[in-house]
Amino acid sequence: MNAADERARLLRARLSEDGLLTPEIAARLETPWRTNGVLVQIVFFALTCVAMGAFYGLCNVLSVPGEGIVTGVLAIAVAEYLIHAKRWWATGVEIALWVGGLFSFISELPSNGTPEAMLVLGAACAIAGRRVRNPIAGAVAAIFVMTWAEKRLDLGVLAALLMALAAIFLLLRTWQRPTTEWLLIAIAIVLPVAGWFHADAIWRNVTILLYAAFAAIAFALAMRKRHHAFFFAALIACAIAAFELARTVAGPEELKIAVAGAALLGLAFVATRILKDKTSGFVSTRTRYHDTLETLVTITAAPSPAPSAPQPASGGNFGGAGASGNL
């Protein structure tokens, strides 16, 4: 799938969500690929993994020599057939076949338990992710690299935060492909959490400092550039830093949890109140294209052609001006 097709698919999905996808627009944004939504992709991924695991097991009980090679070759061949002949893309099947196929190959390699095995697994995920442009596979590849850094150099947290930081700065660029953006978002959000599992108690103060610094950078960029990934990365890093900080503070456990909970709930309450009547810039209401559209149409009262597709019931029962209710 090329960049134009990816962008058309994204725009089509957004317009469809907001009930603005008329037959004419749908025809303009048509791509030759058969794709699935996220939930359906997960189901197909799981089913394909089961089928591949069963095939591997069947080869094993039939004592087929090199069952990993057989499974791998077959899986990748089927994946390529589906992509080229059937135009399947982002269905959940191809990524399972590619990752499963490469992992099957790896199962045939001799293992001596060195940390470099993580790099081999990471390379498999990266190759599969690159081929089918799957952001999750790319993020898993980054996790394997981070695990290698932890096992080989004892620098898991640092590696995770550096990769997440790199992803955040790369997100500042304008990307043509939505999948590239999603890969960077996945790395920026998942890596800080994955790195935290390798945080050593003796380095607790350094961990707190690193996560706090990461959170500050992500938050500053979030305020300036207005991107959800920056906000979520900042939120996650801040939560981890606060959790580690709480471990260094003496006091009843329930008090610390209650303070954290009250702080979060209070923050949400105060922010909602501050942003209550805002209709531009930062707003606290659920805005999608449709809500923004209502805002501008209401304000400008500009004449516009009615969409030929009916507005979905999910467009809100009341409100407008960025504040549709009962969505």
Add this chain to the structure above:
Amino acid sequence: MISLSSELESLRPLLGEARTNALLAHDRREVFSLYPELRICAWGGAMLLATAAGVVLTNNLERIGPVALALMMGVAALACYAFVWWRRKRASLVDDFVLLLGALLVSADVAFVESQFHLFGDAWYRHFLILAVAHGVGAYVFHSRTLLSLAITALAGWLGLRGIFDSGGPADYAMRAFSCAALVLMARFANRREEFHGTYEHFVAMLALLGGITLTLDDTYWSGACVLTMLLAAAIVGWGFRTRREPFVLYAFLCGVLAFDIFFARLFRGDIAIFFLLVVSTIGAIVALFVLHARFKEGRA
């Protein structure tokens, strides 16, 4: 960052001036909603406070005493409900989670009272019925699907759907699941709030499928249970198509495939047969689901 400005500009004749300008404003982040971030903060806050309440009940029993602790939890829960009621005309996204916190505190408090004072004796599980009624009333008063879900979950707990087979094996557990599904189905028909229909229907489908799958584990009824589960799954898939809700189709289909596999795995013995069956049935399931999904999308278009 992704910008779809060029595509939106090219669609201007089809979208119209006002709509295109609105879409471009969104694309340029001139309007940026913090709704997802605030929602997660509020949810996280409510969950942490509920956890803190649980830890308070566990760690302070001897120091504070059960009566004072139960009263304290009750007052806190009441304060949450009162806060949401007081702000009902100007509710924000935070109120949903304050309400959830109140409901969780009620659940914790009722369970604590029962564990400390044994009001129901051996029939301790009856406290789930109190919770089901309380959360059910709360759901209708506050128009909350979250509370309705809690109420149905408590009802399931009262009917014995707690641990796995803690009462009398798979057949007994399955009967309880079917009974619960039937009760929820009746509630669905009695319900006059349209926004609750979906919640009831999902619970009915999931409880019925849970009963069917559990019954397949029974050594006496497994064959009939597999057929029953496949029939139930087919009915739920049909319902999903009729009401244009794909999650029904997805999970019912998966349960149907699972029942199919269990049926043949029990019929044939041996690793080769089972692995072969799994390969064939799963590939068949992928193809069938693809066809179903394509039809679903055609219907939606």
